[in-house]
Amino acid sequence: MVGMRDVAKEAGVSLSTVSLVVNKTGYVSDDMRARVEAAMKELNYVPNELARNLYKNRTNLVGVIVPTIRHPFFATLTAHLQRELAAQGLRTMLCSTADAENGEVEYVDMLRRHMMDGIIVCSHTTHPNDYWTSIHRPIVAFDRVLGGGIASIGSDxxxxxxxxxxxxxxxxxxxxxxxxxxxxxxxxxxxxxxxxxxxxxxxxxxxxxxxxxxxxxxxxxxxxxxxxxxxxxxxxxxxxxxxxxxxxxxxxxxxxxxxxxxxxxxxxxxxxxxxxxxxxxxxxxxxxxxxxxxxxxxxxxxxxxxxxNFDKIAQVAVGNIVRAIAKEGDAKADTTSATGRKPYEPDVLIPVTLKLGDTTR
The missing domain is CATH 3.40.50.2300 (Response regulator)
Incomplete structure (x- = not known):
C-alpha cells in the first residue's frame, strides 16, 4: 500500500511537506504542492481519511435527531439536511428516536467522546435545558429551544x-x-x-x-x-x-x-x-x-x-452547525445564541408561505 513516505520519496520532499499538502494545513509553496500532487497521481496515492480526521480532531460526521423518518415532514427535512451537509463535506448519521431506543442518549454520548462533530436536534426531548448546555459541543436545534448558548432556528x-x-x-x-x-x-x-x-x-x-x-x-x-x-x-x-x-x-x-x-x-x-x-x-x-x-x-x-421552506431551513441549520464546529476549540469563540429574542423563541425565524390548492374556496 502506498503511503505518505512513498509520496515524499517520489516528490523529493520531506514527509512533513506531504502531510501539509494532504491535510491542507500550513503553508506550502506552489512548486512544492505541484510536485507532491504529481507524485500522488503517479503513485495512485489515496489519503487515509480516518488518519486525516484524527489529525484534525474531526470526524466530518454530524448527527441528525428526528422523531421518526416515517413522517413526511421529517423525511423531507432529513433529505434536505443530508444534501446540505454533503455540500459542506459532512456526512449524516441519522437517529430516529421513535424507532431506536436510547438513540438520543447514544448520539449525545458519541458527541461527548468526539465520535461526531456536532448534532442537529429536530425532535422533542425530555431532558432539562442544563443537560444540553452542559455538553459544551456543537449543537443546533430546529423547532426546539434547548437553552442559552445553543443556536435555535424555526419556521415563523x-x-x-x-x-x-x-x-x-x-x-x-x-x-x-x-x-x-x-x-x-x-x-x-x-x-x-x-x-x-x-x-x-x-x-x-x-x-x-x-x-x-x-x-x-x-x-x-x-x-x-x-x-x-x-x-x-x-x-x-x-x-x-x-x-x-x-x-x-x-x-x-x-x-x-x-x-x-x-x-x-x-x-x-x-x-x-x-x-x-x-x-x-x-x-x-x-x-x-x-x-x-x-x-x-x-x-x-x-x-x-x-x-x-425546507431549503432555507437546511441552509441555516447546516450553516450554524458548520460555524459551531469551526469555532469549537477556540477559547474566545462566542457560544451564545442571538440576542434580542423572546424567551423560548428561536434565534432565527424562517418565513412560511401559503400555497393555494383545491381544498379551500
Missing amino acids: HEQGGRLMAHMLVNTGAHHVVMIGGPRDQFFDLAARNGDSPDDFDLHKTTFPTVRYYLALEQELKAAGVRYEYVEAGNVEDFQGYKNAVNAVLNSMPVDGVDAVVSSDIGAALCVREAMRRHISIPRDLQIIAYDGTYLTDLAGMKMTAVAQ
Whole structure:
C-alpha cells in the first residue's frame, strides 16, 4: 500500500511537506504542492481519511435527531439536511428516536467522546435545558429551544397561523377544527414544573410550533369564528390522526364543522375520508395542511397548505452547525445564541408561505 513516505520519496520532499499538502494545513509553496500532487497521481496515492480526521480532531460526521423518518415532514427535512451537509463535506448519521431506543442518549454520548462533530436536534426531548448546555459541543436545534448558548432556528409559525386564519375568515368559515398532537406536550415546561398551561404562557414550552395554533386561535376569536382543538396521537401515531379525523367528520352534521386544519398527514387523511363520505370539498368542508411536503399533492386532490421552506431551513441549520464546529476549540469563540429574542423563541425565524390548492374556496 502506498503511503505518505512513498509520496515524499517520489516528490523529493520531506514527509512533513506531504502531510501539509494532504491535510491542507500550513503553508506550502506552489512548486512544492505541484510536485507532491504529481507524485500522488503517479503513485495512485489515496489519503487515509480516518488518519486525516484524527489529525484534525474531526470526524466530518454530524448527527441528525428526528422523531421518526416515517413522517413526511421529517423525511423531507432529513433529505434536505443530508444534501446540505454533503455540500459542506459532512456526512449524516441519522437517529430516529421513535424507532431506536436510547438513540438520543447514544448520539449525545458519541458527541461527548468526539465520535461526531456536532448534532442537529429536530425532535422533542425530555431532558432539562442544563443537560444540553452542559455538553459544551456543537449543537443546533430546529423547532426546539434547548437553552442559552445553543443556536435555535424555526419556521415563523405565528405567520403560518395568521395566514391560515385570514384564508378561513375571508372564505366564510364558521367552525374550524384543529387536529394535532397531545395539547399538553406543547407546554412541557409547565408539566415539568407542575404549573398549569391554561394561560398559554409561551415561557412554559420548548415547542415553538405551538405558536401556529395559538396565532390561529387568536385570529379566529377576534373574527368571531368558532374553533376547537382535537387531539390526535404523537407524531408517529398515524392511527391516532385517522381516529381524530373520523371523530371530526362524524360531528359535522351536529356541530357544523366546515373547516379542518392539520399537519399534512392529518389533512391528507381528512381529504380522503371526506371524499369517501361524499362530502363536498371545499364547498362544505375546507381543509388546510401545515408543512407543505410532497403529501399535499398525493391526497386525491391538491391541498391548500402552509409550506415550510425546507431549503432555507437546511441552509441555516447546516450553516450554524458548520460555524459551531469551526469555532469549537477556540477559547474566545462566542457560544451564545442571538440576542434580542423572546424567551423560548428561536434565534432565527424562517418565513412560511401559503400555497393555494383545491381544498379551500
